[in-house]
Amino acid sequence: MLASLASSGLTVRPATPGDRPFLETLFRSARPDLQFIDAERDFVEAVIEQQHQVQQQGTGDNFPEAMHMVIEKAQHNIGALVVDFGPNEVRVLYIAFVPTARGLGYGKTILQGVQQAATQNRCPVAVTVWRSNPGAKKIYLELGFKVEESHATAERMVWYPGASLVQA
Numbered sequence: 438m439l440a441s442l443a444s445s446g447l448t449v450r451p452a453t454p455g456d457r458p459f460l461e462t463l464f465r466s467a468r469p470d471l472q473f474i475d476a477e478r479d480f481v482e483a484v485i486e487q488q489h490q491v492q493q494q495g496t497g498d499n500f501p502e503a504m505h506m507v508i509e510k511a512q513h514n515i516g517a518l519v520v521d522f523g524p525n526e527v528r529v530l531y532i533a534f535v536p537t538a539r540g541l542g543y544g545k546t547i548l549q550g551v552q553q554a555a556t557q558n559r560c561p562v563a564v565t566v567w568r569s570n571p572g573a574k575k576i577y578l579e580l581g582f583k584v585e586e587s588h589a590t591a592e593r594m595v596w597y598p599g600a601s602l603v604q605a
Contacts, residue, residue, distance in 0.1 A: 445546045449518060452505040459507070459514045464489045467533040496530055503530055508547060510538065518547055526595075527555040529564040545576055552580065556598040563595045 452460065465485055474481045496503055500521040508516035516534035520527060529551060534543060548562075555562045564582065566574045568590055577594050586593035 445543070446510055447543060447546055448509045449506045449547070449550075450509065452507050452517070456507050456514070460517055461489060463514075463517055463533055463535060464492070466536055492531070500528070500530060508534070508543070510543070516543065516547075518551075520551060522554075522558065523560075526560050527551060527558065527562045529562060544573075545580065548576070548580055552596060552598075555596075559598055561595050561597045563593060565591050565593055567591050 468485065468488065474484060476484075496519060500519075500523075502523075503519050503521040506518045506520070507514050508518055514535075515538040517531065518529070519531040520529050529548070532544060532547065551562055562582070563585075564577060566577060574592070574594070577596075580596060582594040582596040584592045585595045
């Protein structure tokens with residue numbers, strides 16, 4: 438996965454406890470919907486913190502072996518990736534970028550690296566895409582993911598090795 442990122446200038450590294458402030462700020466920026474809660478600021482802040490904790494605990498409880506990574510460009514933190522290499526599939530649990538790094542193709546590059554790693558492990562890549570995020574779904578479709586399950590609020594999309602890798 439790392440080799441595929443070299444030409445883009447992106448690097449991924451394991452997240453450390455020192456990354457916590459960055460990851461909390463990133464979560465906030467990735468969830469603008471929570472900013473629109475019609476309530477006092479303290480309540481909104483408490484909800485945002487609670488949602489971040491729920492995400493962290495859910496990931497830890499359900500995917501204890503998941504890899505938590507920070508994405509960097511020119512040694513600046515620009516995003517995060519949480520991925521679980523399970524026995525039957527690679528699951529992208531979370532991918533987010535700071536606002537200034539969105540729409541520049543970095544997500545696609547990272548996902549192509551995940552696809553390459555999955556190909557080496559001969560297993561599919563799965564992701565849950567919220568219906569409220571059509572931009573993300575568009576990227577996954579461009580990368581060859583297919584909708585396998587559809588629910589009211591989200592869709593489970595899967596890419597299988599042997600499907601063509603889209604080049605950036």
